[in-house]
Amino acid sequence: MMFLPMTRAHAPQLDHVFAALADPTRRAIIERLLASGELSVGDVAAPFKISTPAISRHLQVLERAGLIERRVERQWRLIRVRADALAPVETWLTRQRRHWASALDRLEALAAVRTPKRKKS
């Protein structure tokens, strides 16, 4: 398989995920959703001492990063963590692991050439 640097397709999405989770309030929102499953916007906002519009902005960031999804059930606007929220991270792991595994193969081969032969004692 050709080595394709992750800069093109995957880094932007990954950057969004990390940027979204860099904020303590947004991490707390994710934690709360993970603990509860699905919540209304009001329920999400309840424990936080910030305005509803501020919460809405945080939710927008999380949604753009692909971490949460919304649906409307009767009069409720419900929010939950997306089941595939982790996918970009897994992609990163897979690609970076492949990179290192092949690099260490080459390192090992070069090291063998650079290592003085020792007499068995």
Next chain:
Amino acid sequence: MSAAETDETALRLERLIASPPEVLFALWIEPAELARWWAPDGYKALVDTLEVKPGGRWRIVLRGASNSAAMSGIYRIVEPPRLLVFSWAWEDAGGKRGHGTEVTVNFEPAPGGTRLVLEHRHFETSQARDRHDAGWAASFARLADIAAK
């Protein structure tokens, strides 16, 4: 997945290599040597910068037949011949660095050679980022549980 890899934000590779730590360490810090093994098949590694000292910069360009990519970072810890810690980010086409990750390479003497342990984390743990790291790691562990359901 090994037990050492329960943290979804980090990967860990371990190799027993029949060379002493001094020999292996040199392959990581000498530009001409690094260029010999860094690039995958079909690519050539051009070592642009390699200031192997704490706070020093490194930058490597991978050049292929039809495309190229650059990665760069800062050395955090340099303890020859036992330990290397450096930050890592891919650069986009415009040279803008992406999310900063962190690589730790341990060169532990072992019978007959070296136990090389490489860890690559999503988040930089140096520079007082440990608490964030712990928070994120916990969040992602939980996400992983959910994703697995």
